[in-house]
Amino acid sequence: MSLKKSIFLIVLILLIDQISKIYIKTHFALYESIKVFNWFKIYFIENDGMAWGTKISDFVSFISDRTAKVALTLFRVVAIFGIGYWLYDATKKHSSRVLIIAIALIFAGAMGNIIDSVFYGVLFDDSANQVATFLPEAGGYDSFLHGKVVDMLYFPLFEVDLPTWFPIYGGKRFNFFEPVFNIADVAISTGFIMLIVFNKRAFGKKNN
Numbered sequence: 001m002s003l004k005k006s007i008f009l010i011v012l013i014l015l016i017d018q019i020s021k022i023y024i025k026t027h028f029a030l031y032e033s034i035k036v037f038n039w040f041k042i043y044f045i046e047n048d049g050m051a052w053g054t055k056i057s058d059f060v061s062f063i064s065d066r067t068a069k070v071a072l073t074l075f076r077v078v079a080i081f082g083i084g085y086w087l088y089d090a091t092k093k094h095s096s097r098v099l100i101i102a103i104a105l106i107f108a109g110a111m112g113n114i115i116d117s118v119f120y121g122v123l124f125d126d127s128a129n130q131v132a133t134f135l136p137e138a139g140g141y142d143s144f145l146h147g148k149v150v151d152m153l154y155f156p157l158f159e160v161d162l163p164t165w166f167p168i169y170g171g172k173r174f175n176f177f178e179p180v181f182n183i184a185d186v187a188i189s190t191g192f193i194m195l196i197v198f199n200k201r202a203f204g205k206k207n208n
Helices: 003-027 065-092 097-123 183-197 197-204
Strands: 033-037 040-047 149-155 158-161 174-176
Touching: 003 040, 003 065, 003 097, 003 149, 003 183, 065 097, 097 149, 097 183, 097 197, 149 183, 183 197
Parallel strands: none
Antiparallel strands: 033 040, 040 149, 158 174
């Protein structure tokens, strides 16, 4: 698979990801939802941390949330250069199609969430109790590098009351699948799953 084709795939995913996020941001107030099916909802939340809303400051208490946010965003920016070089190197070495597609998916997903983290605080106003405006006259809801990632895909497949004898969560209501995510997260997860499931095809040596 050529570098041009992988770039086309990246651009396509970025467009779908950003169009969906901008639409949600400019048509939904925070925590507003629409039921599509019983097992699928469009549910608008914002995530200013890592996966599942985790923050660096949750683990390193002496770092403020804002400092941790900038550190995380800068780490993502540095990481995307490394992933980009990995993709370039894989295409130049004519690596397997599986590997190149997986790297391209991871790159596109990471880039999609980086755009939110870097620019959305400046491009939009707050979504709390209102629908946000793109490029508001009064300015954005936060400064450069302090944007929040827009999530909207929610799949509450089923809920069940667990028996009291069940370990850890006994007596509580269990919701599967609870996390809310976006197209960029889907791309990243798909890329990693491809690398794990098709490991031999991705990293195996090609026969001359």
